Amino acid sequence: MPAAIKGTITVDGQEITITNPEKLLWPDCGITKRIYLEKLAALSPYLLRYCRDRLLTVIRYPHGVSGMSFYQKNAPDPLPAFVQTAVHENINYIKLQGLAELIWLGNLAALEFHPSLHYVGSDLPCEWMIDLDPSREVEPRIMEATAIVGTVLTSLGLSSVPKTSGATGVQIIVPIETGVTFDGLRKIGHFVGRYVTEKHPNLFTLERLKKNRGDKIYFDYLQHYSGKTLAAPYTPRARPLATVSTPLLWEEVRQNVSPTDFHLLNIEERLQRMGDLLEKVPPQPVQQLIAKLP
DNA sequence: GCCTGGT
DNA sequence: ACCAGGCAACGCTGA
DNA sequence: TCAGCG
Ligand SMILES: [Mn+2]
Ligand SMILES: [Mn+2]
Numbered sequence: 001m002p003a004a005i006k007g008t009i010t011v012d013g014q015e016i017t018i019t020n021p022e023k024l025l026w027p028d029c030g031i032t033k034r035i036y037l038e039k040l041a042a043l044s045p046y047l048l049r050y051c052r053d054r055l056l057t058v059i060r061y062p063h064g065v066s067g068m069s070f071y072q073k074n075a076p077d078p079l080p081a082f083v084q085t086a087v088h089e090n091i092n093y094i095k096l097q098g099l100a101e102l103i104w105l106g107n108l109a110a111l112e113f114h115p116s117l118h119y120v121g122s123d124l125p126c127e128w129m130i131d132l133d134p135s136r137e138v139e140p141r142i143m144e145a146t147a148i149v150g151t152v153l154t155s156l157g158l159s160s161v162p163k164t165s166g167a168t169g170v171q172i173i174v175p176i177e178t179g180v181t182f183d184g185l186r187k188i189g190h191f192v193g194r195y196v197t198e199k200h201p202n203l204f205t206l207e208r209l210k211k212n213r214g215d216k217i218y219f220d221y222l223q224h225y226s227g228k229t230l231a232a233p234y235t236p237r238a239r240p241l242a243t244v245s246t247p248l249l250w251e252e253v254r255q256n257v258s259p260t261d262f263h264l265l266n267i268e269e270r271l272q273r274m275g276d277l278l279e280k281v282p283p284q285p286v287q288q289l290i291a292k293l294p
Numbered sequence: 295g296c297c298t299g300g301t
Numbered sequence: 302a303c304c305a306g307g308c309a310a311c312g313c314t315g316a
Numbered sequence: 317t318c319a320g321c322g
Contacts, residue, residue, distance in 0.1 A: 019295070020295090057309080060295075060308080062295045062296085063295090070309085071308075071309050071310090073309055073310090074308075074309085076295095076308080077297080078297085089311090107295080108295055109295065131322095208314060208315070208320075208321065209315085209316095209319095209320070209321080210320080210321075222313075222314075222321085222322080225312075225313080227311090228312095228322075229322095
């Protein structure tokens with residue numbers, strides 16, 4: 001055993017203790033904690049935009065992706081003075097407001113960041129995220145399914161941005177004006193889900209029981225509740241290949257890219273080239289559509 | 295990874 | 302001083 | 317009422 005290393009770095013004026021920088025967090029990719037923290041810093045302008053002012057859930061892997069993991073919602077005690085929290089339903093959530101918080105959590109081996117779909121203190125969703133969950137561990141039709149949903153959205157007059165979840169699935173994000181409710185999103189989600197399931201009954205399912213889904217892709221329109229979370233855009237995932245939840249061009253969906261194409265070791269270059277694809281789409285007229293639904 | 299409580 | 306345990310559990314759905 | 321789900 002090499003002696004454990006411990007040191008302090010200063011991030012945005014805050015002192016943060018870093019332990020075991022050479023510990024392998026993604027052994028198959030050779031990603032140590034040191035490399036992870038560097039990649040988090042590169043991701044931070046993008047990731048933080050979709051985490052700030054929300055209730056944060058992290059998933060931690062103190063011994064790397066192949067070790068035991070646990071969810072953490074409650075802020076640990078003691079908490080660094082610079083970390084803000086917010087209470088929601090009896091849980092004292094961490095707020096991921098800046099790079100200092102991100103690096104602090106990275107040192108704690110928080111490998112995944114799952115923010116709420118609403119801002120702290122609000123009951124309203126920030127965006128509509130259509131969640132497609134494959135039943136199989138590898139789903140070659142996931143981009144085909146994504147394209148189908150995208151076409152339906154287009155026919156409804158809605159622009160959207162697909163993103164890999166970083167695991168096996170995809171989310172399709174429709175920016176919305178504030179004022180749309182979670183009830184409204186479930187309603188329009190159910191509507192779109194019924195439509196694609198009817199048109200492609202072998203590809204999509206709305207079946208809630210796993211054992212009845214076969215190998216179809218679950219159209220999960222029930223994610224839209226206050227307090228529920230989804231993998232943030234640009235969050236790393238605790239998967240063997242260190243995949244990152246990555247917003248895509250629709251053209252890339254047509255070209256059938258794989259979720260494993262986008263990972264911690266190549267995401268920086270992509271972001272420099274493409275910027276934040278999500279930011280480029282303005283709020284869409286979702287409320288009018290919901291209002292017209294039966 | 296790190297803190298706490300029990301031994 | 303050392304070690305084991307904890308770190309999310311809960312609301313909603315469909316039957 | 318409750319197992320199953322995310
Ligand atoms: Mn999903
Ligand atoms: Mn889901």
